[in-house]
Amino acid sequence: MAANNGFTDLSSIKPFKTAWKIKVKIIHTWKQYNTYTRETIEAILADVSGTLTHATIKKQQLTKFQRLIVHGEWRTIENLQLIRSAGKFRATKHPYKMSIMNSSIISKCPPLSNDFYLDVATFEDILDEDVLNEHILIDVLGQVVNVGEIKTSSQNDKPKKRLEVELRDTSDQRLSCTLWGKFADTMWDACQKLAAGSVVYLLRCAKINTYNGERSVSNAFDMSLLEINLDHPIVGDFIAEYITFLAKQSTERILKKEKDEYINQYPMSTISDLFEATLEGKMLIVCTIYHIDMEFGWYFFMCLKCKQTCYLIPKKENEPVSKTKKRVWYCKTCNQDVNKAVPMYILCLDVMDTTGETKFILFDTNAQKIVNHSITELLEGNFQETFKFLATIATANITEGKESYKVSYVEMGDAITNVDDIEDSEIQPDPKDAISIYQVLN
Template sequence: MAMVRASKNIVSYVRELKPRKYTSRIEVRIVRLWRNYNKESGNTIEMVFVDKEGTRIHASVGEQLIKKFDDKLREGDAIVVQLFKVYDAIGEYRTTPHPYKIGFFQTTFVGKADDFPSAVPEKYFADFSDILGENLDHSCLVDVVGQIVNFGSLENKIIKGKDNMRLLIELRDPNNVKMMCTLWGCYAKQVYDYSRSNMSTMIICVIRFCSVNEWKGAYSISGGYNSTHILLNPTLDFIEEFKASLPNDSLALTNNDSSQWSVGTATSIRARFFVLNERLTIREIIDSTLVGTFVTLGTIETIDTERGWQYLSCKYHNNKNDVISRFKLIAHVKDDSGEANFLLFDANAQQIVRHSAAELYDENEDEDFLPEAVSDLFGKRVLFLDFS
């Protein structure tokens, strides 16, 4: 097949790539690189490229070309790639939603890309609500960022006759939506060791290329594929902004035995309320000197209206042009032993109000006005999961 080199100055964006356009020239960064083996294609080098627009595409180097390109491809490097094939990307657990992928020829050119930006737009972070609400294409891996609020024990599981470490963690997002995540192998140990060593700090976890899993109609995420990449408290541009958008409740990191957890089902909620955590009265929680998670049963007497029952928040990453009302209920709760105020942010409040704050908020009402759906909580007995 005759091929003609593209003009040196003409650079295509990843979104412009089409099959049979062999003369394209792209400038990309290798955001992920790993070795793979399967019976059909043998040993390969697998990569994910990202261009200046933040668009990703998968790329592969076949077994017969590994020696030629091995020393030219390093994860994190910015490179120029020219004279390659573009073909359909098919199958499950694809690293990107791009309809095509890149394959290398013997004549493919790889060189250093000058002036490639150190940061590119982030396009692949998935909202927790979209994952849990089945709003995503589950054939593609996604990126997730969340605060680790709970992690289990490091367990040894036999998978296909081989020992493998497993760790369950619970992440939350700025809307206080919590989601379970299963980590395997070296990723499980990485997160477990870091979490154990940083119990007193807020841990922000970025998981790139994780899968969305469904079990009995409920959804969670999993990391452990060769492509998965986990960053803990990284110095990325958006991390401080993300931390500032989290609920200001000083939620402590907890470490619970995960043998009773059932990822992605209502059992995980039942376990937290009835199996994993100690049941205490309000007075026992107030008097306790222990740091941990406790369950208490109390009656909601009132909701504080002086400090408001809701607040306006950016939907994600401080986009000030897109705000939404979210719950911030300060509930005065009593039991036979005493009384205390419990702060309920959006996701937790929705579980007992049965409405979103956006549905109830009316900007024309007085600030101390309490919607009927909220005032209906008065006198109700509620189980609270308290992080003390």
């Protein structure tokens, strides 16, 4: 049990006794009315470790304690009753809910932290039905991107204003939100003054809803707290992260445009055009893979220093196994042993179109896309798929009649790989040093 000078962390309090002593910050308060307890004051409390719990002050204790329940201030509380937290509107994840008794003692204490103790859920977790419990309220942070019109709908058989807004997170994932009553008015006024794109919204104690398989959030009656453009580091971090995301997206669009322009400068050709070429260059070929040549290995080792092929030095016969001894490679280009090398994919594909057949050699990134098949499919060749390849015509293809071509680009449907720098290098992997699929299986 975590205790400090007689005080217990909220994570450690249990209902087997009432003589608990805690130090907490009042994070959020609201009034609640029902036919059983009538008016109550509800509060969310946090200890210095960030654990949150829900507390209730019933009508009988309001006169005694109401003036001490002040949002944002720290309090010590002694003697409290705990019951199991249940229902469809659980304010926190804490398994127990706190109830203030006549014998409870609430007193002021110096602040221990200025933290808001937010527990913000990601959009990804909210939208995944298997991650978050709909009955536990959450904190939601997002930028408003679309705002509907205020409408009047029925809530609990009473007419109430309703506003639909669309939020986005820092990766531009979208989430629908419905605001009711005063929350709808607050959001509408903010969006009219600031424009939707300038509103960063924090909704504490938001309710997750599921309708027709789609998840959204809404305010949970008066339990929720809506903050617009809150002056808090989490909002500044949100804006900074989103700006970084936009910059990255912009860079990716520019790079894609440049890459498309680079690829499209080469003519669409056929395999027979490759055979008839008299000059070095590149051609775009649309053809079908019908087999993977098993004579070639599946990967080779590249020296990290010179980016050329290196060869794994085998262990000496009867050499004892040592966990501390590092693997060593020999690099012809560096003319020395090296201990830093990385494996790189290499695939030799048999391809065909209506004009002929040939072999394409793919390296690393491009090869990884092709390897996205089962071992059985690769071994037996039980797949025939059509791709667009950017094939390189080398001197050996022209003067020596070599009928295998390096590929520096491959496009498969909507997935486009990056051009591998290795494709246009002079690396010549030795098949004897590559690891074949038979070695992997055996």
